[in-house]
Amino acid sequence: MIPKIICHMISSIDGRLQIERYSDLHNSQNPNEALKIYLDLGKKIASDAWMIGGGTVVSMGITDVFSAENNLPAINLTSYAAEKRSDKFCVIFDSKGKIRFSKNTFEGDSIILVLGETVTQEYLNYLKELGISYLFAGNDGYDLELAMAKLNIDFGIKTIRLEGGGVLNGRFLNAGLINELSILLYPGIDGLSGISSIFEYKGSGKELPSKNQTLELKNVEKLAAGLLWLQYDVHHKESN
Numbered sequence: 080m081i082p083k084i085i086c087h088m089i090s091s092i093d094g095r096l097q098i099e100r101y102s103d104l105h106n107s108q109n110p111n112e113a114l115k116i117y118l119d120l121g122k123k124i125a126s127d128a129w130m131i132g133g134g135t136v137v138s139m140g141i142t143d144v145f146s147a148e149n150n151l152p153a154i155n156l157t158s159y160a161a162e163k164r165s166d167k168f169c170v171i172f173d174s175k176g177k178i179r180f181s182k183n184t185f186e187g188d189s190i191i192l193v194l195g196e197t198v199t200q201e202y203l204n205y206l207k208e209l210g211i212s213y214l215f216a217g218n219d220g221y222d223l224e225l226a227m228a229k230l231n232i233d234f235g236i237k238t239i240r241l242e243g244g245g246v247l248n249g250r251f252l253n254a255g256l257i258n259e260l261s262i263l264l265y266p267g268i269d270g271l272s273g274i275s276s277i278f279e280y281k282g283s284g285k286e287l288p289s290k291n292q293t294l295e296l297k298n299v300e301k302l303a304a305g306l307l308w309l310q311y312d313v314h315h316k317e318s319n
Contacts, residue, residue, distance in 0.1 A: 086257050
């Protein structure tokens with residue numbers, strides 16, 4: 080069994096990801112209003128964990144890099160469950176084992192790292208000393224079905240709120256693992272070509288990451304400052 084995954088994102092009208100680039104809200108004097116609403120909506124979504132990529136962690140202020148004194152590979156590739164110190168988990172993808180944390184929580188929630196099998200034993204020792212849980216998701220750290228199965232089996236997680244960034248969202252979309260979408264639609268525009276969108280699958284031009292997936296609208300709610308909360312069920316068709 081793998082957890083139910085609800086992708087919760089804020090998006091401009093043109094699908095862009097970086098809220099600091101959006102045009103201003105109409106008739107709003109609070110530049111942080113949209114972000115506050117987005118975070119409050121996230122709290123309404125019942126889940127056992129929230130999940131982000133390493134790039135999102137860096138954008139949120141953790142920029143220190145772990146430098147191993149030696150490159151001896153990990154010896155034991157089994158999951159490690161540290162003491163849980165919060166109601167929810169924060170699941171972070173760090174395939175190469177490069178993020179240096181100062182504590183075992185992120186935004187107040189106990190961390191579970193999703194690692195690749197090429198990380199060093201020194202990094203695993205560091206995580207254990209700090210009290211950070213981890214699991215392995217294949218050689219490159221992105222066997223998503225394996226990672227989700229381990230989150231369920233080893234940590235009892237049944238529902239996850241996926242919050243990006245766009246590349247991680249794109250991986251889950253391509254894998255067909257997203258069950259619901261929760262999109263806070265911001266009434267503004269970025270407009271610049273090349274800016275990250277809320278789904279950024281890094282594949283060839285012939286690939287269709289959303290193939291055999293359809294969206295069923297289940298709720299629309301108009302919020303302050305012209306924001307719209309859109310909720311969809313994602314249906315997966317059998318591939319031919």
